[in-house]
Amino acid sequence: MNALEILAAEERRGPAPRLHAFPLPAEWGVTLHLLDESVHPTGSLKHRTARAMFRHALRTGRIREGTTIVEATGGNAAVAEAYFARLLGLPFVAVMPRRSSPEKIERIEQYGGTCRLVHPPLAIYDEARRFAEECGGYYMDYLANGSRAVAAEGEDDVGRVLLDRVTPEWVVVGAGSGATSTAIGREIRRRGLDTQLAIADPENSAYFPGWALGVDDYATGMPPRIEGIGRPRMEAGFTPSLVDLVVPVPDAASVAGMRILQEVAGLRAGPSTGTALWAAFQLAAKMCRERRVGAIAMLICDDGALYENTYCSEAWLDGKGLNPLPWVDAFGRFLETAKLPLTSEHL
Structure with missing residues (x-):
């Protein structure tokens, strides 16, 4: 068996990612779906x-x-x-x-x-x-080659896997190398869908200010604290033209998102998934304000068990100056009222 056959066999053996539903109130008419990419053998997207x-x-x-x-x-x-x-x-x-x-x-x-x-x-x-x-x-x-490889090897494209399962109003993902957001954005356009693509971006990352200012090589020079997404510079694999919205997300809200996901939906995930959850809730709140119905989709990027000694540790969070509790309360109020603050000033 040659190397390409070995890779094909490994893919066939792998479990198919499940599509989970987050229990939003049925009367909203807004559904939230999460494709679980943590099921892969190494535990992540x-x-x-x-x-x-x-x-x-x-x-x-x-x-x-x-x-x-x-x-x-x-x-x-x-x-x-x-x-x-x-x-x-x-x-x-x-x-x-x-x-x-x-x-x-x-x-x-x-x-x-x-x-x-x-x-x-x-x-x-x-x-x-x-x-x-x-x-x-x-x-x-x-960072440089991920998007190019995913585009060339389209049979293993997470955009195809997700959009074969659901046709949402919005897809929400984080951006690290940009490979995932680019793959999903290309697939949305290949299918001719009206689906919009939103990027959830943590503090200190270059993607939100770069996208907002229209500067493709924007750099902050500061490393983000949320593992797996965000970059101190906009990477070449990120394609701003495929993105409809970038949502800045406070780091403590990302940690709170991890907790809410487990407490409400029984799903364990890492902090980058928490970042996306905050952005998805912002979009759900907007849809409710506008009395629009439809679906939102996002990814579970990795397994929360990988972060027992970091984002799941109160001592570690204290050392990083991250207090998720006010944001946990904000999540809880959102699930009761469909309203979510945009910044910490509103907590």
């Missing part, structure tokens, strides 16, 4: 993107037998790439900031990956490129 990137690199000759795969991240993307590298019998090296948590290092190493720790944090990109050249490997660079 990045699993699908990594598989597309390996397929694309194999088909374009960038990966061959024995090629060392290099990536510059310690997050879910690195975990997924380590998984696929091991599946194909390839060495994998994640270049990560020196202060990366032991849990992140362990997740990569459990799939046979090796972690190279560097300082300062922004040096990981140059170091990954340098190391790949030195060892004759391939720097995957999911």
